[in-house]
Amino acid sequence: MKKFTKFLPMAFLAMSLSSCLNDEMIEDQKYGMIDLNTKKIIELPAVSAQLLPYSEQAEVIDFLTVNLAAEEVAQEDITVQLGISNSQQIIDNHNKNKPATDPTVTQLPNNFYSFEGTGLTVTIPKGSRSAVVKIRLKSSDLNADFTYGLGFNIVSVDKPGYIISGNFGNRLAIVGAQNQYHGAYTHTYTSSLGNGTNTVNMITLGANAVTLSPGLLGVYSNAVTLNIDPITHKVTVSMTTLLPIATDPSSHYDPATKTFHLKWTSNGGARTFEETFVKK
Known part of the structure; x- marks a missing residue:
């Protein structure tokens, strides 16, 4: 698989940290850092943003990470169902609250990509802490004048004993492309x-x-x-x-x-x- 240049703007990082501090479920002590072992949390931990080199060949990229926040690695396979039905709402919220210097995000058109493997159903394997959503796309389809994104949310977990993060239960994955002259x-x-x-x-x-x-x-x-x-x-x-x-x-x-x-x-x-x- 080709490795792509990845970037994480400081504004996104600051937004993620701020969101963590404002997580109502942490404030209400429904879960928190002190009891990760007993309150095992399924989350989408960070804004995912990638800048792809120009290519007219379809490539598979790691688009989003699903994470288990717990003291120990997964003791069993954990299957997580994701959704994108709220994608536009997540994008609109991001655009409304982003710093003025950050680019406006446009929803990635459906015909620009396809999900790989099991798609929106991902499994955190026993002994691990994460699973990855992969998509296939051609960066040449992306207009370098735009920044694209998809909004994901955690719909369900197939086993009991896991909490869907109240704040990190949805996340925006962002992708852009270099132009052909770069x-x-x-x-x-x-x-x-x-x-x-x-x-x-x-x-x-x-x-x-x-x-x-x-x-x-x-x-x-x-x-x-x-x-x-x-x-x-x-x-x-x-x-x-x-x-x-x-x-x-x-x-x-x-x-x-x-x-x-x-x-x-x-x-x-x-x-x-x-x-x-x-x-x-």
């Missing part, structure tokens, strides 16, 4: 600032835009953004410094060779640049 490139340039070859990373800014890292020419810190027309493959260069910027109409992206060919000027034509980026 990655490392061999960069060759001729410019009024000098000539050279180096490695530059293109970082996803949306479905059809990237920023260069390092910035200008892979040498300077000045931020450079490339906007790609997905139909014509024409490329426009933009910056917030060294203005005004003018992009020559010949600038384009070649999808067959995964190569950018750029010709442009900054400072009203005072500085000239011709660049080629070939994806590694």
